[in-house]
Amino acid sequence: MARTPAGTARDRILDTAFRLFYAYGPRGVGVDTVIAESGVAKATLYKHFPSKDDLVLAYLDKVDRAWSGALHTAARAAGDDPRAQLVGMxxxxxxxxxxxxYHGCAFINTAAESPAGSxxxxxxxxHKNAVRAWVTDLARQAGAAEPELLARQLTLLLDxxxxxxxxxxxxxxxxxARSTARALVDAALPKR
Amino acid sequence: MARTPAGTARDRILDTAFRLFYAYGPRGVGVDTVIAESGVAKATLYKHFPSKDDLVLAYLDKVDRAWSGALHTAARAAGDDPRAQLVGMxxxxxxxxxxxxYHGCAFINTAAESPAGSxxxxxxxxHKNAVRAWVTDLARQAGAAEPELLARQLTLLLDxxxxxxxxxxxxxxxxxARSTARALVDAALPKR
DNA sequence: AGACTAACAGACAGGTCTGTCTACTAGAAG
DNA sequence: CTTCTAGTAGACAGACCTGTCTGTTAGTCT
Structure with missing residues (x-):
């Protein structure tokens, strides 16, 4: 089925968009560039993504998966203790x-060039709420008296x-950021 | 000299650019829009700002003055004690x-749509270094053992x-952010 | 009065961007 | 063998964007 270099056309488009959008910002990259770099026909792109905005949203979803995955992985690598995970992330x-x-937070960068309410x-x-909810949950598991507050503090540092x-x-x-996070976690949680 | 609504043409251009660039991002606003909204002729804009990039840089300088001024004012309002100023800012x-x-940090938003090295x-x-240097100075005046570290922590929260x-x-x-800053300042500085 | 300056008004060129459309190709399924 | 599907290649329209250029107008200075 795939007579093309690697993966489906959709995957190549999304991978290319991911790379280019992150480096130059969605508005800084034309659809023609995405097409050229992913080796795909224009009609194919517009078949999978009816408009450029749809492609941008798919890009953000990909970023969300990647960044959430990285956070979870880093937390898991710190062991099973939620308290250690809060710092390990x-x-x-x-x-x-x-x-x-590296060019900062893809979400913030993209939101910067989009009108409010879009x-x-x-x-x-x-995305930001999902991350904070996850951190709040970790803080609760760790036994924080005010998990929402601790999560807010830690996501502030993260952002x-x-x-x-x-x-x-x-x-x-x-x-x-990491050392500050450790200090805040130590202050919020009773030493054991 | 001024037969125009208010202020010199240059001021009106810059004020309009400030408002529009902040709301939609520099790339999201055409020169024609700035001209129309500021009630100025195109040639006048290009006389004061040879290119749009020059206008964007002038915009950033204006933002720098505004934000630095707001930080200084807030710090001063907290009194003469550097320790209180670190929180008050x-x-x-x-x-x-x-x-x-409100649409976030104008510098970060603008940098997001500009290539690295521009x-x-x-x-x-x-700008960020100047702010951090000022905070470092405050931290030093307040008697912090590691003023650079405290300044880094506080600017992280600010960003x-x-x-x-x-x-x-x-x-x-x-x-x-404010309450977290207070906690960090309290932790870094000996209570009196 | 005459020269000068700052600004206005708007047409224009050249480029870029999104999105559509036509025509063709190769493999898979029935 | 025929039909369907997914894709390639590229022309094209219409909008928009930056920057230039011509011509005009209203004050200011000598």
Whole structure:
């Protein structure tokens, strides 16, 4: 079925869009560029994604899966203790900052060029809320007296590290975020 | 000299650009729109700002003055004690979040749609460094053992609050940032 | 009065972007 | 063998965007 290089046409389009949209911002990349780089016909792209906005939303969904996955993986790598996981998830930030071509938070960057109330905006809010809900759950499992507050604090640090990383992929930012997170977790949870 | 509504042509252009660029992002606003909204001739705009990029940089400079001014004002309003000022500056964040049409950090939003290494990028890094240097100075005056670390922590919170505010102008974010800042300041500085 | 300056008004060129449309191709299914 | 499906290739329309250019108008300075 696939007479094309690798994967289905849809996958190649989405992979290419992921790479280009993240590097230059969705508005900075034309549909023609996505087509050329993914080696696909224009009609094929518009068959899978009726409009560019649909492609942008699919891109955000992909980002959501990738970033949530990275957070979960980093947390799991810290062991079974929820308290350790709350700090360990910051390793995902460190990893992201180190990566070549790091350009900050894809959601914030995309939302920045979208008007308030747009689907992109809504999707971004949903993503941030989902992450915070997950962190809140971890904080609750860890026994925090005010899990919502701790989660808010930690996601603030996460967002600050992500956003600040638009500037330079300085891992010092991620390290500072991690150590600060540890301090906040220690302050919020009784030592054992 | 001014036969036009209010202020010089240059001021009106820059004020309009400030408003539109912040709301829709520089790339989302055409030069024609800026001209129409500021009631100015095209040639006049291109006389004061040789290219749109120059206008964008002038916009960022205006943002820099506005935001730095707001931080300084909020800090001063907290009194003469540097320790109180480190927390008080977060009132600038609260004020920004409350404002109608709040759309996050103008620098981060603009940098998001600019390639790495561009003048916009450079200007953004300079702005963030200037703010952090000022916070570091405050931390030093307050007697912090590690002023750079405390400043890094507080600017992380500030950036996180600014960036997160792209989503909703929820003042809860700003309040959380402020209370977290107080906790970090208390932890870094000996109680008196 | 005459020269100069700052601004207005708007046409225009050249490029880019999204989205549509036509025509063709290769493999799979019946 | 025929039909269907997924895809390739590329022309095209219509909108928009930046930057230039011509011509006009209203004040200011000497």
């Amino acid at each position: 910051f390793d995902a930030l460190t990893g992201a900052c180190r990566r070549e071509g 689907p992109v905006h809504t999707r971004t809010v949903a 600050g590290g992500l956003a600040g990383g638009v500037l330079d992929g300085d891992p010092a930012i991620a390290e500072a | 977060f009132d600038a964040l609260t004020g920004a979040c409350r404002r109608e049409g 003048p916009v990028h450079t200007r953004t890094v300079a 996180g609050g600014l960036a997160g505010g792209v989503l909703d102008g929820d003042p809860a974010i700003a309040e959380a």
